[in-house]
Amino acid sequence: MKEKIDISVDFAGVRLANPVFTASGTCGYADELADFANINALGGFITKSITLKPRKGNPTPRIVETDSGMLNAIGLANIGLENFLKEKLPIIEKMTAKVFVNIAGETIDEYVAVAQRLSAEKAIAGLELNISCPNVKKGGITFGTDPAQVAEVTSAAKKAVGGKILMVKLSPCVTDISVIARAAVDSGADALSLINTFTAMVIDIETARPVLANKTGGLSGPAIKPIAVYLVNKVYNEVTKNTKIPILGMGGIRNASDAIEFIIAGATAVGIGTANFIDPACAIKIIEGIKKYCARKKIESIKELIGTLEI
Amino acid sequence: MTKERIKSNKGPFTATVTANKRIGERFYRLRLEFAGAGARAFAKAQPGQFVELDLSTATLPPPDSIPENLLDVSSRNILLRRPFSFCDLNSKGSKTCVEILYCVVGPASLRMTTLSKNDLVSVIGPLGNGFSIPEGKKTALLVSGGMGAGPLLHLAKILKEKHAKINVIAIVGAKTAKELPFEMQKSQPKDFKKYKVKSQITTDDGSLGIKGFVTDCLLEWLNKNKLTAEDTIIYSCGPEAMLARVAEIAKQHKIDCQISMERMMACGFGLCQSCAVECRAAGSNETIYKLCCKDGPVFDSKEVVFRL
Numbered sequence: 212m213k214e215k216i217d218i219s220v221d222f223a224g225v226r227l228a229n230p231v232f233t234a235s236g237t238c239g240y241a242d243e244l245a246d247f248a249n250i251n252a253l254g255g256f257i258t259k260s261i262t263l264k265p266r267k268g269n270p271t272p273r274i275v276e277t278d279s280g281m282l283n284a285i286g287l288a289n290i291g292l293e294n295f296l297k298e299k300l301p302i303i304e305k306m307t308a309k310v311f312v313n314i315a316g317e318t319i320d321e322y323v324a325v326a327q328r329l330s331a332e333k334a335i336a337g338l339e340l341n342i343s344c345p346n347v348k349k350g351g352i353t354f355g356t357d358p359a360q361v362a363e364v365t366s367a368a369k370k371a372v373g374g375k376i377l378m379v380k381l382s383p384c385v386t387d388i389s390v391i392a393r394a395a396v397d398s399g400a401d402a403l404s405l406i407n408t409f410t411a412m413v414i415d416i417e418t419a420r421p422v423l424a425n426k427t428g429g430l431s432g433p434a435i436k437p438i439a440v441y442l443v444n445k446v447y448n449e450v451t452k453n454t455k456i457p458i459l460g461m462g463g464i465r466n467a468s469d470a471i472e473f474i475i476a477g478a479t480a481v482g483i484g485t486a487n488f489i490d491p492a493c494a495i496k497i498i499e500g501i502k503k504y505c506a507r508k509k510i511e512s513i514k515e516l517i518g519t520l521e522i
Numbered sequence: 523m524t525k526e527r528i529k530s531n532k533g534p535f536t537a538t539v540t541a542n543k544r545i546g547e548r549f550y551r552l553r554l555e556f557a558g559a560g561a562r563a564f565a566k567a568q569p570g571q572f573v574e575l576d577l578s579t580a581t582l583p584p585p586d587s588i589p590e591n592l593l594d595v596s597s598r599n600i601l602l603r604r605p606f607s608f609c610d611l612n613s614k615g616s617k618t619c620v621e622i623l624y625c626v627v628g629p630a631s632l633r634m635t636t637l638s639k640n641d642l643v644s645v646i647g648p649l650g651n652g653f654s655i656p657e658g659k660k661t662a663l664l665v666s667g668g669m670g671a672g673p674l675l676h677l678a679k680i681l682k683e684k685h686a687k688i689n690v691i692a693i694v695g696a697k698t699a700k701e702l703p704f705e706m707q708k709s710q711p712k713d714f715k716k717y718k719v720k721s722q723i724t725t726d727d728g729s730l731g732i733k734g735f736v737t738d739c740l741l742e743w744l745n746k747n748k749l750t751a752e753d754t755i756i757y758s759c760g761p762e763a764m765l766a767r768v769a770e771i772a773k774q775h776k777i778d779c780q781i782s783m784e785r786m787m788a789c790g791f792g793l794c795q796s797c798a799v800e801c802r803a804a805g806s807n808e809t810i811y812k813l814c815c816k817d818g819p820v821f822d823s824k825e826v827v828f829r830l
Contacts, residue, residue, distance in 0.1 A: 277601075
């Protein structure tokens, strides 16, 4: 019975062995999680954001815990494109999960330059366009909150990626996420990932100052999950339902039940983020949990479950 | 089938609590016992390395035993693991025991106090890089402030057991006598006595030992005992302002110095990038961020940039 269950999905033309990704910024550049889990069992893997030049990132404190969540303001600290290609790509070449590289920039030219260079690499299945980072002064979320800029950066990146999948990562910090999603899809996005973190603040009441050096940070973790499920369902209904554009749903997923909520809401695949910090093997456990759910519900293929929300 | 590919085993392991003893008003020592893979992983752990504990399922103490200053925030739930260095390690047969010296500072450490014998705790580790003991040293000075004594107790034990030729001296400071995280025996920390390490206590208010900062005591000691710089090493752990001063003294005296740093961490194993420590870049005036969890928590004092 168990062997018959098919949890593979078609993600923008690429077959994933299962619908579970580890989300950008929570799983390193390549095999960092291999100390704890069999990363080759993942459906997909998304690297930390890569920018054209290395970035130091923000001063500390860069994180603070909240009830059922955490704020981060790392500031896109990363080793830069050239070091990534030199040091990390050889490791990625040996990974069997489909690897997406998350890319960020301060200008459209930077996004294009990074996308172009990575498009030549066989080991990379696609790119995730980060237009929703709340923790940098230039670029990041400023690209992701205005539909005209979303269209501009998406179409520029689309021209640069060649045949690779272009996934656009959306910010929830907008009035209507469907407007942004549509702008991305109309400009050539092959897939959407949502949601990135919410801009948030924690105040130290003894000093009356923000706890984070960056003052604000992005809220992630179980606290945002119900909002993420709602937004995935909204974008699915209003934008992607009758297209071939898959949604990578994420936001506070800790277990298989959470992941299945996102799939029912309309996500083709799910991303595990903050939970990796607490249990670095949790994505692998979620894959097993999804299989068990399918067996219990007599679902032969996980594809049957996508967007089946009954209202 | 996917190929199994796990590089090294760091857990999460399930450890059994074998003791959780209160020391003074604010301090505790939690002893965790590992069997199987956990015991093997921890048997080789170095002083200065650390663990990440999942305290999210530990229960709160009853309200009347919660310190007044924590009562208001005590009900906050715990999501992330918490990092702790260890103060002792014993490996016997197929079991390894790790001891953690901790202080109640917030909702997570408050919950930690209710852990009792036979409770199970999820542990990731051993993580990070511990203290190293270079060849040829004749004197090791262990300088701690408050809770910073933890990893130095473990280091003292290793120095005595495996480097018997090194003369080990501990200078332990705290704000007041009550803030010293030790069981005392004739006004001396019991652990250092057990390891036959000479220790000098300093308190800011003079309630025990020499009145003043631990760093003043270190400076005085160095000035009084004319040691050959190359033969000497300082190991230090404590508040960052103290570490900055220790680093300065070490630099003036041209003595090697290793310091154990502390940062807020979401993971402890290099994924979240939150525990940045500003360091001097080799061969330039630029600074870079290293990670406290992976590059540290023990750093050469010369490389850390302190911004106080």
